[in-house]
Amino acid sequence: MTRTFPAAVDVAIVGSGPSGATYARILSEMAPQASVACFEVGPLLADPPGLHVKNIKDAGERAAAQRRSEGPQAERAAAAGTRMVRPGTFLLPDGYRQPGEDGLPGAAMSSNVGGMGAHWTGACPRPGGRERVGFLPNLDALLDEAERLLHxxxxxxxxxxxxxxxxxxxxxxxxxxxxxxxxxxxxxxxxxxxxxxxxxxSGADVVFGERSRTNSNFTLFPEALTERILVEDGYARGVLVKDLRNGAEHEIRAGKVVVAADALRTPQLLWASGVRPAALGRYLNDQxxxxxxxxxxxxxxxxxxxxxxxxxxxxxxxxxxxxxxxxxxxxxxxxxxxxxxxxxxxxxxxxxxxxxxxxxxxxxAKDLQECDRVEFDAYEQDAYGMPAMRIHYxxxxxxxxxxxxxxxxxxxxxxxxxxxxxxxxxxxxPGASLHYQGTTRMGLHDDGASVCGPNSEVWAVKDLFVAGNGVIPTPIACNPTLLSVALAIAGARSIADQLNADRN
The missing domain is CATH 3.30.410 (Cholesterol Oxidase; domain 2)
Known part of the structure; x- marks a missing residue:
């Protein structure tokens, strides 16, 4: 079937996992008049979009959904060997360890509507002590709201x-x-x-909720690879998206861009777009x-x-x-x-x-280091045609x-x-936890040690927001999804407030 990509939207969201779904949900609740498009590189697995695969009753259909989440099959095959890989994920095929380093041999990702939220175990503990983001005075209220969205x-x-x-x-x-x-x-x-x-x-379907699904101004595009963020004069102005169903490229203008991929692919897209602040990809944190x-x-x-x-x-x-x-x-x-x-x-x-x-x-909790990082190759590409990753850890x-x-x-x-x-x-x-964090970390000040501010807007580019576990700046040991959704709520509210102010 053919489909029509919009020429322009108010907000473009890259990634449909729990954090991307959070932006769609909050915007649907607070700014329903805004046009919002979400682009997901992976396929739609089930109805409703973002359904957790364990909720698929038929075992054969469930296994098929997991296989469809496992990215480019050539990349998965290249990673075969003694490294542990879980159903619904695919390993980073190479570049996961540099000579003399521990690396992240367990580094894995999922490509599907709902992201890793279609495969997780649903654990949502609250951070405590040094796990907490101390410069956010309303953190507990954000965690309360995250619990509402995730149920x-x-x-x-x-x-x-x-x-x-x-x-x-x-x-x-x-x-x-x-x-x-x-x-x-x-x-x-x-x-x-x-x-x-x-x-x-609960998968991302629960986070999207009926408010997003019934919002006529919200559209989800599966099998759509975001290749670049369009940056002009220090502002995000849209995205370049490839329709993986037919190979056609579409330039989509947007007033705001949210990159809510995972902690490896979000910095990858920023880097590919020429957005390269000093902290990008650094402070990589596994558990x-x-x-x-x-x-x-x-x-x-x-x-x-x-x-x-x-x-x-x-x-x-x-x-x-x-x-x-x-x-x-x-x-x-x-x-x-x-x-x-x-x-x-x-x-x-x-x-x-x-x-x-x-x-x-x-x-x-990992001992955070600036030198723990994901870097990107200017010449070699991964199976999606994006800059190849190199892990230092x-x-x-x-x-x-x-x-x-x-x-x-x-x-x-x-x-x-x-x-x-x-x-x-x-x-x-290392890497087996699948709880990677820190690569687009939040900070209170633009001091070179963070990528974004407290509302998740990238310091270096106006109207560009990042979301997901990569935003977490603290050395947490608990499962990160609740905290990353809480941080996404703050960012989504900031965008909604700006859209509403512009409308008025």
Missing amino acids: VVDDAFDDAPYSQEVRRRLSTALDNGRDPGRRVQAMPLAVVREGDGRVTW PQTVFAVRLREVTTLPDESAQSAPGQTISKHSGVSWVPYTDEEPFHGQVMQLDTSPVPLADDGVPAPGSIVGLGWFC RLTERDHSSIEESRKAIRRAAEALGEPLDEEPRTFD
Whole structure:
């Protein structure tokens, strides 16, 4: 089918993940008269757009949706080998490690409507201590609004078998000396209870919401590669987009441009467009990740038959998820998942009781360094025809110490719960967390150490905004989506206010 690209819009959004969807949603709510177009390089997987793939009931359709998210197949094949790759993602095929460095061998991306929000585990913990963006006085209000858009709840699986017992055992082992708000608790999750009793994962579809989908001034264009931001006299004036269905290029004028790709491809597009502030691509932050699995001791039967999944249940009622929050004294956070929620296989099938195998994942806050960065090649191109990426990344002595302390903490948690299924926890290669941050980081002042200001507008180019995990400036260990959506809300409100002021 042919489709018509607009000649001009008020706002062009690049990327349809949770942060891009946030801009569409807030603009649809606050400035519904504005024309907004969202361009996504990947395909539409399901209806509604941005649906989490785990909500696709048919297993074959779900697997097909994951495969369609895996980018250029040649690029995926080139990355094959011993590196871990998860369904729905594709690895950076080369350039992920430079000689003498640790690199990011686990660096991966997704290309699809909804971005990584179509594949994530929905964990939305709030940052604490040094994780918080201290120069934002309204951060808690923004986090409240992010929870609204993502539909975050903290009691989704209180009826899961053993979840209360898991938390009791973890609390006994880990809570001593912690402030009340940072003790073991249920993990806040982005999920939706449907009218028929099913529980489904929130994807970007939930963030878009009906306000975006019914907004006649909003249009989503899948399989549309944004090749350049059009910059004139220090202002963003539009985007150059290639229709991947037929190869045609379209120049689309825009009053505001929002780049909400991931933390690797957002700086890639800015660099390709000649927008190259000193901090672009720098302070690259991954979260060193360690996993372990245990069989709960002294549990053999379900404590309550009502906790079993109903026929057609999208999320198993065995999906208890507990949270061990980050603290400045222990700069890592843990998520403890009854087996079916883990994105990484942790145990064999054939467990004695549903929900009695528990996966533990501990994520460390990275020691931020300017030299940890993604660079771009002026001559070599990736499979999309964009500048090829080169990752520079090193773990510091502080990082190694933090990883070792997290391994000790995960052992303590495992011993409190039951019998470990392996002799030692497994620490993944850098990049495996998929929680990359910092490459378009926010700052309070244009001091050369940040790319954008508190409202996410790029210092160097007016009317150009960045969004996504790359904007996060702090060394967070918790899952970053809630915070990146909160920061996107501030940026979207700023644009809406400007559009409304211009209209009046």
